[in-house]
Amino acid sequence: MDFQTAKQYDDEYIIHSYGRFPVLLTKGKGATVQDDTGKTYIDFTSGIGVNALGFCDDNWVQAVSAQLQSLQHTSNLYYTEPCIQAAKLLCEKSGMKKVFFGNSGAEANEGVIKAARKYSFLKYGASRNKIIALQNSFHGRTMAALSATGQDAYHNFFFPFVDGFVFAKANDFADILSKMTDDVCAVILETVQGEGGVVPLDKEYVQAVAKACKEKDILLIVDEVQTGMGRTGSLFSYQQFGIQPDLVSCAKGLGGGLPIGAVLFGEKTETVFVPGDHGSTFGGNPVVCAGAVHILNTMDEAFLQDVQKKGAYLKEKIEKMPHVENVAGLGMMLGIQLDVEAKPVINALLEAGLLVLSAKTKIRLLPPLTITQEELDKGLTILEQTLASL
Ligand SMILES: *Cc1c(COP(=O)(O)O)cnc(C)c1O
Numbered sequence: 001m002d003f004q005t006a007k008q009y010d011d012e013y014i015i016h017s018y019g020r021f022p023v024l025l026t027k028g029k030g031a032t033v034q035d036d037t038g039k040t041y042i043d044f045t046s047g048i049g050v051n052a053l054g055f056c057d058d059n060w061v062q063a064v065s066a067q068l069q070s071l072q073h074t075s076n077l078y079y080t081e082p083c084i085q086a087a088k089l090l091c092e093k094s095g096m097k098k099v100f101f102g103n104s105g106a107e108a109n110e111g112v113i114k115a116a117r118k119y120s121f122l123k124y125g126a127s128r129n130k131i132i133a134l135q136n137s138f139h140g141r142t143m144a145a146l147s148a149t150g151q152d153a154y155h156n157f158f159f160p161f162v163d164g165f166v167f168a169k170a171n172d173f174a175d176i177l178s179k180m181t182d183d184v185c186a187v188i189l190e191t192v193q194g195e196g197g198v199v200p201l202d203k204e205y206v207q208a209v210a211k212a213c214k215e216k217d218i219l220l221i222v223d224e225v226q227t228g229m230g231r232t233g234s235l236f237s238y239q240q241f242g243i244q245p246d247l248v249s250c251a252k253g254l255g256g257g258l259p260i261g262a263v264l265f266g267e268k269t270e271t272v273f274v275p276g277d278h279g280s281t282f283g284g285n286p287v288v289c290a291g292a293v294h295i296l297n298t299m300d301e302a303f304l305q306d307v308q309k310k311g312a313y314l315k316e317k318i319e320k321m322p323h324v325e326n327v328a329g330l331g332m333m334l335g336i337q338l339d340v341e342a343k344p345v346i347n348a349l350l351e352a353g354l355l356v357l358s359a360k361t362k363i364r365l366l367p368p369l370t371i372t373q374e375e376l377d378k379g380l381t382i383l384e385q386t387l388a389s390l
Contacts, residue, residue, distance in 0.1 A: 001024070001036070002024070002036050002037075003022065003023070003024040003035070003036055003037075006024045006036075007022070007024075021347075021350055023035050023041075023350065024036040027055075028043065028054070028055025028056060029054070029055050029056055030054040030055060030057075030368065030370065030371065030372065030375065031043045031044075031054050031055075031367060031368045031370075031371040031372070031375040031376075031379075032055075032375060033055055033355070039353070040353065041350070041353050041354060041355050042353060042354050042355070042375055042378050042379035042382065043055070043355045043367065043368060043371075044354060044355055044356045044357075044365045044366070044367045044379050045355045045356060045357050045365075045366055045367070046253070046366050046367060046368045046369075047257065048226075048252065048357065048366065049194075049226050049231055049252045049253055049333070049366040050252050050253060050255070050256075050257055051253075051256065051257045051368050052229055052230060052231075052253035052256050052295055052299075052368065052369050052370075053256050053295065053298065053368060053369065053370045054368035054369075054370045054371065055257075055368075057256070057370065059294060059298075060256050060257075060291055060294050060295070063290050063291060063293065063294035064258070064287055064290055064291045064294075066290070067082055067286055067287045067289075067290035068287050071286050072285075072286065072287055073282070073285055073286065073287070074286070075281070076279060076280070076281075076283065076284060080284070080286045080289075081286070082286045082287075082289035082290040082292075082293055083101060083284035083285075083286060083289040085289070085293045086099075086101075086284075086289040086292040086293050086296065087099035087101070089293060089296040089297065090262065090264060090296065091264070093235050093296065093299075094235065094236055094248065094264055095244055095266075096245075096248060096264035096265060096266050097265055097266055097267055097270040098264070098265040098270045099262050099263065099264055099265070100262065100263040100265070100273070100278060100283070101260065101261070101262050101280065101283040101284035101285075101289070102260075102261040102262070102263070102280045102282075102283045103259045103260060103261050103280060103282050103283060104140070104251055104259060104260075104261045105139075105140050105145075105223075105225035105226075105249065105250075105251035105252060105261055106139070106140025106141050106142040106145040106261075107140075107142065107251075107261045107280065108225060108249035108250060108251050108261035108262055108263050109139045109140050109142075109144070109145040109148065109188075109223060109225070109249050110142055110144050110145060111249065111261075111263035111278060112186075112188065112221045112223075112247040112248075112249045112263055113131060113144050113145075113148065113186075113188075114277070114278060115247055115263065115265065115269050115272050115273060115278075116131060116185050116186035116219045116221060116246075116247060116269075117129050117131075117164075117185060117186075118272050118273070118277065119185065119219060119246075119268065119269050119272045120185030120186070120219075122272070123217075124185075127183060128182065128183050128184070128185050129164050129183065129185055130164050130165070130166055130181075130183045130184045130185065131148065131164060131165055131166070131184070131185060131186045131187070131188055131221075132165075132166050132167070132168050132176060132179050132180065132184055132186070132187045132188070132218075133148045133149070133150050133165055133166070133167055133168075133187075133188050133189070134150050134167065134168055134169070134170040134176075134188075134189050134190075134193070135150040135151075135167050135168065135169050135170060136150055136151060136170060136193055136196040136197070136199065137149055137150040137151070137170075137188075137189070137190060137193055137196060137223075138151065138154075138190070138193070138194060138195035138196055139188065139223055139225075140225075143158070143161065143162050144162045146158070146161065147161040147162035147163075147164075147165050148162075148165050148188060150167045151196070166179050166184070170189075170193065170199065170201060170205075171201055171202050171205050172205075173205055173208045173209065173212075176209055176212075177212055180212060180213075180216055180218060184216075184218055185218065185219060186218060186219040186220070186221050186246075186247075187209060187213055187218060187219070187220055187221065188221040188222075188223060189201065189206070189209070189220075189221070189222060189223065190222070190223045190224075190225075190226065190227060191206060191222065191224075191227055191232075191237040191238060191240075191241055191330075192226075192227050192232065192237060192329060192330050192333055194226035194227070194333065194359060194364075195226075195359055195360075196359070196360065197335055197359045197360035197361065197362050198328050198329045198333060198334060198335025198359050198362060198364055199328065199335075200328060200329065200330055201241075203240075203241050203242070206238075206241045206243060207241065207242060207243060210243040210244075210245075213246075219246040219247060219268065219269065220243070220245045220246050220247075221245060221246065221247040221248070221249070222236075222237075222238045222243075222245040222247075222248050222249075223248075223249050224236050224237060224238070224248050224249060224250045225249055225250055225251045225252050225261075226252055226333065226366075227330070227333060228248075228250040228251075228252070228253065228254070229250065229252065229253030229254050229295065229299070230253065230299045230303065230304055230307055230331075230369050231252075231253060231307075231331055231332060231333050231366065231369070232307075232311075232329075232330035232331035232332075232333055233304055233305075233307045233308035233311055233330065233331030233332070234304055234331075235299055235304065236248065236250075237330060240330070244266065245266060246265075246266040246267075246268050246269050247263065247264065247265060247266065247269055248263070248264040248266075249261070249262070249263055249264075250262050250264065253295070253369075254292050254295065255288050255291050255292055255295070256291045256292070256294070256295045257291070258287065258288040258291050259282075259288065260285075260288045260289070260291075260292055261283075299369075303369070306369075307331050307332055307369050308331055310332060310367075310369075310371065310376060311329075311330070311331040311332045311333075311334065313376065314327075314332070314334060314365065314367075314376065314380070315327045315329075315334060317380050317384075318334070318336055318380070318383065321383065321384050321387050321388075322384075322387045322388050322390070323338045323339050323340055323345075323387045323390055324336055324337070324338060324339075324387070325337040325338060325339050328362075329365075332365070332366065332367055332369060333364075333365075333366055334364070334365045335359055335362040335363070335364050335365075336362055336363040336364075336365070337361065337362050338362075338363065338387075340390060341361075342358055342361060342362060342363050343358065345363065345386065345387070345390070346358055346363060348386050348389075349382060349383065349386050352382045352385070352386050353382055354379050354382040354383060354386075356383075367379070
C-alpha cells in the first residue's frame with residue numbers, strides 16, 4: 001500500500017481523532033525508520049516514549065516471539081510465569097510491594113484512583129475521597145483519568161466528569177498544602193509534566209509534598225507513565241527525587257512497544273484490593289509481560305547511566321542551536337522552547353528526516369533509550385540545519 005491509498009482508506013474508515021503526519025511508516029530498526037518510499041527518518045519519539053529499546057530490538061523480539069510460540073494468553077484465572085517475573089522485577093527495582101497489570105496508562109491511573117479511594121474508605125469512611133492533582137497535568141483519556149487531568153481543554157463535551165478532583169498549582173507548596181483538607185485521600189503528580197510541556201517539578205517541592213502527605217496519611221501517587229522505565233535516567237523518576245510513593249502508575253515504555261500498564265502498590269496500599277475489586281481481561285498477558293521482563297532485565301545501572309549521558313549530550317548540543325530559548329526536562333525526556341512557533345519546525349524536521357513530538361508550545365524529544373551515537377548525531381545535525389535555515 002502506498003501513502004495515498006493509506007490516507008484515502010484512513011480518511012474513509014478511521015475515526016478522525018488524530019492529526020497524523022503525512023507519512024506511512026513501514027519498517028524500523030533501532031532509532032531509524034523508513035516509509036513506503038524507502039525514505040529514512042531518525043526517530044526522536046519512540047512512539048511517544050513506548051519503544052524504549054527502539055524499533056524491533058533483536059533480543060526483545062526474541063523474548064516476545066519465544067513466548068508467543070508457547071502461550072499467548074490464558075486469563076487471570078490461572079498463573080503464568082512472565083507476569084509473575086515482570087511483577088517480581090518491578091517490585092525489586094522500585095521498592096514497591098505489589099503489582100496490578102492492565103493495558104495502558106489511563107487504565108493504570110484508573111487503578112491508582114480506585115486503590116487510593118478504597119484505602120481511605122476502609123480507614124476513614126466514604127467521605128474522604130478527594131484527590132489533589134496538579135494544574136497542567138495529564139493522566140489519560142478515560143473518564144476518571146480525564147477528570148484528574150488539570151487542563152481545562154480536556155474538561156469539555158463529555159459531562160458529567162468524575163467528581164472529587166481538586167487542582168493545585170504545580171511547584172507551589174503553600175497552594176497544595178492549603179488544599180490538603182480532611183476530605184482528601186491522595187495527591188497525584190508527574191515529576192516531569194510531559195504533555196503539559198515537559199515541565200519538571202522542583203525536588204524540594206516534591207519532597208515537601210511527600211512529607212505533608214505522610215503526616216496527614218494522604219497517599220502520594222506518582223504517574224510514571226511517561227517518566228518511568230528509564231526515560232529520565234533512573235528506572236523511575238521518583239528515585240531521583242528521594243521519595244517513595246504509595247502508588248505508582250506506569251505504562252508506555254514498560255512493554256517496549258506492546259500495550260501494558262501497571263499499578264505499583266506500596267506498604268500502605270498492598271492489601272487494599274481483594275478478589276472482585278479490580279480486574280482486566282488482557283492484564284498481565286504473557287506475551288506482553290515477556291517483553292516487559294526483557295526490558296526490566298536490560299535496564300541495569302550501566303544502561304541508566306548511558307541514558308543520563310545521552311540526555312546531557314542532547315541538552316548541551318541543542319542549547320547552543322539557533323532559535324533555542326531553553327531546553328527543559330530530565331534524562332532523555334526533553335522539551336525545547338524555540339523563539340518561533342514549533343509546529344512549522346516540526347513539519348520541516350519531518351521533511352528533512354527527523355521525527356519529533358510536540359508538547360504545548362515546545363518540541364518534545366523522547367528518543368529510544370538505546371539510540372546510537374551515530375543516530376543521535378544524525379538527528380542533531382538535521383535539527384541544527386533546520387533551525388539554522390529558518
Ligand atoms: C501517556 C500518558 C498517560 C496515558 O497513557 P495511555 O496509555 O495513552 O492511556 C497517562 N499519564 C501520563 C503522564 C502520560 O504521559
